[in-house]
Amino acid sequence: MHNNIHNTLNFPAMDIKIKKGLDLKLVGGIENPKNACAGLKAVEGVCALCPEDFPGFKPKTSIKEGTLVNAGDAVLYNKDYETMALASPIDGKVRAVVRGDRRRILRVEIEPAKVDPATEQTGILDNADAQATVDVLASKGLLARFRERPYDVVPTAGVCKVRDIYVICFDSAPLAVDPAECVEGTEVEKRLAGGLEILSRLTDGKVYLAVRAGSSFAAIAERIAAGGKGIEVLSVAGLYPSSLPGSLISATAPLNKGERVWSLDLTTALRIGELKACGHYSFENTVAVVGYEVEKPFYAKACDGMSIKALVNGHLKKSPEHKRIISGNVFTGVSESEDGYLRFPYRQLTIIPEGDDKDEFMGWASLAPSKVSVNRSFPLSFMRKIFNPDARLNGGRRAMIMSGEYERYIPMDILPEYLIKAILAKDVEGMEKLGIYEVAPEDFALAEFADTSKLPLQQIVRDGLDYLRKELE
Amino acid sequence: MARLRQYLDKIKPQFEPGGRFQALHSVFDGFETFLYSPRTTSAARYTTHIHDSIDSKRTMTIVIMALLPCFVFGMYNIGYQHWLAAGLEPSGHFWEELFYGFLTVLPRLVVSYVVGLGIEFIVAQKKHEEIQEGFLVTGILIPMICPPEISLWMLAVATAFSVIFAKEVFGGTGYNLLNVALVTRAFLFFAYPAHMSGDKVFVATGQPFGFGPAVPDGFTCATPLGQISQGTFDITGVGSHAISTWDAFLGLMPGCMGETSTLFILVGGLLLMLAGIASWRVMLTVFAGALCMGWVANIFATPTYPMASVEPFQQLLYGGLAFAAVFMATDPVTSARTSKGKYIYGFLTGVVAVLIRTYNNGYPEGAMLAVLLMNCFAPLIDWCIVEANARRRLARLVRSQK
Numbered sequence: 001m002h003n004n005i006h007n008t009l010n011f012p013a014m015d016i017k018i019k020k021g022l023d024l025k026l027v028g029g030i031e032n033p034k035n036a037c038a039g040l041k042a043v044e045g046v047c048a049l050c051p052e053d054f055p056g057f058k059p060k061t062s063i064k065e066g067t068l069v070n071a072g073d074a075v076l077y078n079k080d081y082e083t084m085a086l087a088s089p090i091d092g093k094v095r096a097v098v099r100g101d102r103r104r105i106l107r108v109e110i111e112p113a114k115v116d117p118a119t120e121q122t123g124i125l126d127n128a129d130a131q132a133t134v135d136v137l138a139s140k141g142l143l144a145r146f147r148e149r150p151y152d153v154v155p156t157a158g159v160c161k162v163r164d165i166y167v168i169c170f171d172s173a174p175l176a177v178d179p180a181e182c183v184e185g186t187e188v189e190k191r192l193a194g195g196l197e198i199l200s201r202l203t204d205g206k207v208y209l210a211v212r213a214g215s216s217f218a219a220i221a222e223r224i225a226a227g228g229k230g231i232e233v234l235s236v237a238g239l240y241p242s243s244l245p246g247s248l249i250s251a252t253a254p255l256n257k258g259e260r261v262w263s264l265d266l267t268t269a270l271r272i273g274e275l276k277a278c279g280h281y282s283f284e285n286t287v288a289v290v291g292y293e294v295e296k297p298f299y300a301k302a303c304d305g306m307s308i309k310a311l312v313n314g315h316l317k318k319s320p321e322h323k324r325i326i327s328g329n330v331f332t333g334v335s336e337s338e339d340g341y342l343r344f345p346y347r348q349l350t351i352i353p354e355g356d357d358k359d360e361f362m363g364w365a366s367l368a369p370s371k372v373s374v375n376r377s378f379p380l381s382f383m384r385k386i387f388n389p390d391a392r393l394n395g396g397r398r399a400m401i402m403s404g405e406y407e408r409y410i411p412m413d414i415l416p417e418y419l420i421k422a423i424l425a426k427d428v429e430g431m432e433k434l435g436i437y438e439v440a441p442e443d444f445a446l447a448e449f450a451d452t453s454k455l456p457l458q459q460i461v462r463d464g465l466d467y468l469r470k471e472l473e
Numbered sequence: 474m475a476r477l478r479q480y481l482d483k484i485k486p487q488f489e490p491g492g493r494f495q496a497l498h499s500v501f502d503g504f505e506t507f508l509y510s511p512r513t514t515s516a517a518r519y520t521t522h523i524h525d526s527i528d529s530k531r532t533m534t535i536v537i538m539a540l541l542p543c544f545v546f547g548m549y550n551i552g553y554q555h556w557l558a559a560g561l562e563p564s565g566h567f568w569e570e571l572f573y574g575f576l577t578v579l580p581r582l583v584v585s586y587v588v589g590l591g592i593e594f595i596v597a598q599k600k601h602e603e604i605q606e607g608f609l610v611t612g613i614l615i616p617m618i619c620p621p622e623i624s625l626w627m628l629a630v631a632t633a634f635s636v637i638f639a640k641e642v643f644g645g646t647g648y649n650l651l652n653v654a655l656v657t658r659a660f661l662f663f664a665y666p667a668h669m670s671g672d673k674v675f676v677a678t679g680q681p682f683g684f685g686p687a688v689p690d691g692f693t694c695a696t697p698l699g700q701i702s703q704g705t706f707d708i709t710g711v712g713s714h715a716i717s718t719w720d721a722f723l724g725l726m727p728g729c730m731g732e733t734s735t736l737f738i739l740v741g742g743l744l745l746m747l748a749g750i751a752s753w754r755v756m757l758t759v760f761a762g763a764l765c766m767g768w769v770a771n772i773f774a775t776p777t778y779p780m781a782s783v784e785p786f787q788q789l790l791y792g793g794l795a796f797a798a799v800f801m802a803t804d805p806v807t808s809a810r811t812s813k814g815k816y817i818y819g820f821l822t823g824v825v826a827v828l829i830r831t832y833n834n835g836y837p838e839g840a841m842l843a844v845l846l847m848n849c850f851a852p853l854i855d856w857c858i859v860e861a862n863a864r865r866r867l868a869r870l871v872r873s874q875k
């Protein structure tokens with residue numbers, strides 16, 4: 001104990017306070033989350049890998065329907081980066097390789113089946129240099145879970161060292177599972193320390209470990225940082241989007257042109273540690289099934305890419321109203337049907353009313369406190385603490401009229417409105433000047449929520465990043 | 474209400490492409506989204522799945538609500554001044570005066586909306602877009618910043634000119650460079666100067682629809698600013714009644730309908746600020762700029778420029794400066810859009826407004842020209858702020874490479 005305190009004093013965490021943002025409380029949260037995630041039984045079902053969730057990953061596969069795979073076997077490869085794979089999350093049989101336009105692979109579905117156990121390979125990460133480490137992580141399906149800035153894509157081929165690495169251990173999105181809340185025990189600390197050691201090989205800068213200020217996990221993080229090399233704890237206070245890498249990069253060392261940083265979540269870091277220790281890793285994760293349309297919101301233990309049917313399994317409200325099943329949170333998730341799958345980053349299903357079957361008479365004039373708004377022109381909503389939103393845009397798309405709306409919700413030193421305009425104008429020089437390398441679509445999620453003009457900001461940024469990448473390569 | 478929805482659903486196909494009234498699609502859509510919130514929902518990915526209830530309709534409605542106190546008082550004041558001009562005692566005739574004002578304004582309001590919205594509807598239909606709400610505010614602003622009895626045809630021509638050439642050619646609401654309502658006024662001001670300034674136009678003398686007492690022929694009364702610019706400091710209103718500072722603050726004096734009452738303008742401004750619709754940065758800095766310039770002018774006052782001799786705070790009571798600060802300069806589309814830019818933009822607007830009215834004997838009022846001038850400079854101000862941001866980024870890059 002004494003030792004811990006000593007270390008904490010020697011290696012103070014960097015305190016980061018993110019002032020801009022919003023803590024939007026939604027109905028349908030889990031009561032008493034700490035207890036709810038203890039002792040869960042794993043859900044079983046078909047799992048799918050959707051390469052679409054990994055921007056920059058151009059999928060190809062030689063695998064056929066009916067092939068048996070072990071959990072951890074590579075199923076999809078990246079055409080631009082041959083060693084980078086996406087791995088099967090379960091032991092099973094490939095049920096389908098679903099393709100879309102021009103035979104683009106939409107997803108690979110794997111159903112559980114009995115297969116011969118895989119041979120264990122331990123020590124694969126011992127004494128590996130940066131390149132060898134990256135190769136292992138890539139082939140084991142872990143590198144694809146990293147995000148690289150600029151461009152918000154999977155790591156680029158040939159890159160084995162980046163400026164800094166950000167490991168995010170909390171989630172400030174509405175109704176999110178805090179990944180740090182659902183992991184416990186001494187094993188976790190050892191795994192994470194192992195994972196961070198591996199990550200520190202991949203940068204000459206720092207491995208930042210971002211934790212929620214004051215959380216119980218912060219103490220663990222500080223202990224690990226004290227025992228490791230090049231690891232710095234970021235003790236983050238603030239509302240959403242304080243858990244987004246963009247906000248944290250901006251608060252520590254904003255990205256310059258020509259630099260690269262990687263970001264990953266706690267789960268991935270733990271898996272790297274597990275891979276180092278055991279030669280394989282578990283694909284299980286704690287998933288929150290939340291939102292107004294869930295009878296009693298709950299946690300479930302499930303493998304990556306679990307089928308939504310298996311996950312919700314009759315827990316949805318039986319109302320005839322249309323529902324929107326969001327794989328992820330309400331700000332950055334993917335809308336899926338009930339036949340869909342849990343999508344990367346595999347931590348949350350949010351089910352809210354769709355709202356397209358509702359008639360609201362003169363909604364724009366309403367003074368009802370139930371209106372979802374953080375704008376002061378809805379005075380009663382403004383005093384409200386918890387909302388029940390649906391998926392409607394609540395208005396028509398317009399040109400940018402109001403000014404200063406985006407800045408309020410983007411904690412970065414950029415001028416979002418001008419960046420968006422430069423992207424829309426396909427002005428490469430303008431985009432560079434205004435900081436496109438620093439942003440990802442998710443950084444604009446809150447601004448998109450609050451936007452009077454209902455512009456698709458995240459899509460605009462995604463298109464801008466893709467365009468720029470194509471232009472400059 | 475369900476029946477209305479059913480009716481709309483029933484007639485909707487006729488307005489869709491291929492229907493009998495497809496040429497009116499945008500109009501139908503405009504009314505439908507006015508009556509019922511659109512059912513459009515978020516996309517599937519790279520999207521925020523929930524959206525705030527604030528939309529363009531709500532925003533514009535709040536601005537109109539903020540204008541209403543001024544509007545109602547303006548109607549009353551038109552009647553009040555008319556009663557004075559007719560040589561009658563104005564007190565005790567509140568409802569008649571209000572009704573007189575209403576009858577005077579009504580045709581102008583109708584002309585402004587019919588012409589402006591008509592053009593908007595046509596353009597929206599041609600571009601296959603939704604009707605945009607911008608003109609809802611512009612349409613009520615126009616009669617409020619023109620003399621009460623401006624000819625209907627002049628108003629129609631000016632409104633059409635400004636909607637087409639100040640807004641639609643730039644791409645519609647959100648793309649215009651200049652404030653549309655002020656362009657309307659500027660058009661009238663330069664095209665028909667005799668009807669927009671002088672001693673005859675700021676008190677309603679007619680009898681709209683035969684209502685109200687008759688005013689003797691040849692009636693004249695200068696506005697307070699007109700009097701000061703002639704070197705008269707004991708300002709009088711209609712019938713040589715003295716106008717006290719309190720009267721000026723309350724707004725019982727001749728002038729354009731919306732601009733006379735600083736009190737009700739401030740009430741509207743407060744509402745806009747509370748609702749977070751208009752920028753407090755702009756509003757406060759316009760006042761600050763005007764006060765500063767008024768103060769400087771006051772220190773160096775000479776008889777050549779009588780306007781320089783008034784107390785700085787009086788600059789805000791007379792003429793259209795307060796109205797311009799609260800409702801014109803704050804137009805988010807035409808003002809500076811960066812936070813820092815707003816301070817500069819607002820301050821300069823206030824300075825230029827007082828500068829024009831003080832040192833240009835040709836124009837007793839400078840608020841309109843100041844806002845229009847600063848509208849032109851707003852992109853430049855923003856450019857400087859944006860460049861500063863870009864330079865900061867570049868400097869960081871250079872530092873990192875050292």
